[in-house]
Amino acid sequence: MRIGLDYRTVGTSPQSGISRQVYALETALRALPQIELERFTVAPLGDASRLQAHCPSWGCAKTAMHQPHNRLRFEAGFLPRALREQHIDLYISTFNMGLPLPPKPKGLRTVVLLHDLFQITLDNYHANRLKALIYKTSDRLSIAWAVRSADRVWTPSQYSADETARLFPEAKAKIRVLPNQVDGFTGLPADLSARQLPKDYWLLVGTRELRKNVPFWVDAWQRARRQSPAVPELVLVGSLEHLPASQRSLPGIRALSGVSDAELHALYRQASRLWQPSYAEGFGLPVIEALSVGTPVAVASGTSLDEITPPSAPRFSPTDGPALVQLMLDLAQRPAEDAPEQCRQWAERYNPGAYRRRLAELIEELQ
Structure with missing residues (x-):
């Protein structure tokens, strides 16, 4: 089984909680038998990460990967073709949204890892009201599309699963709970x-x-x-x-x-x-x-x-x-x-x- 993994969050914020779960997911998938894993992301031209993942020919600043126009360019203009060319059987989006837009490659199954729904249910920090409105609207559309089009929706808690079913009742049958991995600390604690x-x-x-x-x-x-x-x-x-x-x-x-x-x-x-x-x-x-x-x-x-x-x-x-x-x-x-x-x-x-x-x-x- 060939699995594609959305790696964009790692490029934007490699130490974030979501990125930690991407690493955990990647490591666990590579340990499963008969699994071939491929990364898909956006990266600046000349960036070393382009050697380790499938990227579009155009570049993008790491801080701009999740801007609505760059998301649309990646998910509509690049991803469907790239998944088809790499013969991906299952594609996993890792940040609440980000699944490929139509036309969907034949035989492709998709999963969205939905950490929470606070992007669309709560107010968040933005530079101004216009930017907040733009992001909230695009996030709402992207999350709704991901939940409705995915074959499975994975959430880290039953609370998030219940919230997803409340907001998107038609998706209830495909929601599953995948609790987050917490590695703990392996090295010695620092001297404070x-x-x-x-x-x-x-x-x-x-x-x-x-x-x-x-x-x-x-x-x-x-x-x-x-x-x-x-x-x-x-x-x-x-x-x-x-x-x-x-x-x-x-x-x-x-x-x-x-x-x-x-x-x-x-x-x-x-x-x-x-x-x-x-x-x-x-x-x-x-x-x-x-x-x-x-x-x-x-x-x-x-x-x-x-x-x-x-x-x-x-x-x-x-x-x-x-x-x-x-x-x-x-x-x-x-x-x-x-x-x-x-x-x-x-x-x-x-x-x-x-x-x-x-x-x-x-x-x-x-x-």
Whole structure:
């Protein structure tokens, strides 16, 4: 079976969460018997990646690959012919959209990896309202086309599967759950002494997207700190610029950007707890990463975080500030609910072996 893999996200943001899943998918597919894998992407002229993937003759800046006109040029003008010439049996799009436009090559089957639907259900950061409208409209059309035309829709959580079925009920029968792979950390954690971090701190990872709900959480944390000195200081992986100006200089808060994997490993290990306050989450990678090194977590309820988090972990409403303050006061005074080994055991359900087994089932279904 010859499989084509959409590799555009890797070129745009090679360290992103979506790209990590592309790497995991690629590695798992190459390990399956009787599979031949080919990459398809856009790249600048002269870029080394053009030697490792099928690319159109025209070039494109890495930062412009997902602009609507470049997507259309690739998906309509290049991809159908390239898939036909390479005799691809199955094409997998990896970023919510991106399937080839008609005419579809004869015998081709397609899969769209739908991480979430927040591109079309929530407001996102854009330079201006016109750009936001253009992107939201094109994303809505692209995602709708991908979901309706694909032979299968793979989502990383049952929450995302249910949301897809709610918005596109005609696609319900072809939706499958493929939980994300979380590799954990293989190398040694970095020495963080130069960062001069507090001995005891709570950790949040990711500040940019509105759905991460960080200002709401920081407000509750500030109120809890005023009531009890036992509430730890806060370390954010991200930028304070994504917080309201009134929160950026609060005592006990600091943000770290440009964090390496080894530093992130150490930050998780040294944190007394990871918090994930998102009101919309398609999977929740930081939760599993924290659990994989034995760090307890507390998460907002109502999305995929409910299913990927151990039942014993504390949960809170992403809109009830007073209840969150009380939870913080309670957790600051009592030991963690799960031992580190229990946290690590839970995270194992998302390891590479589990991912490969589930992927093999889904590929077999399409053969």
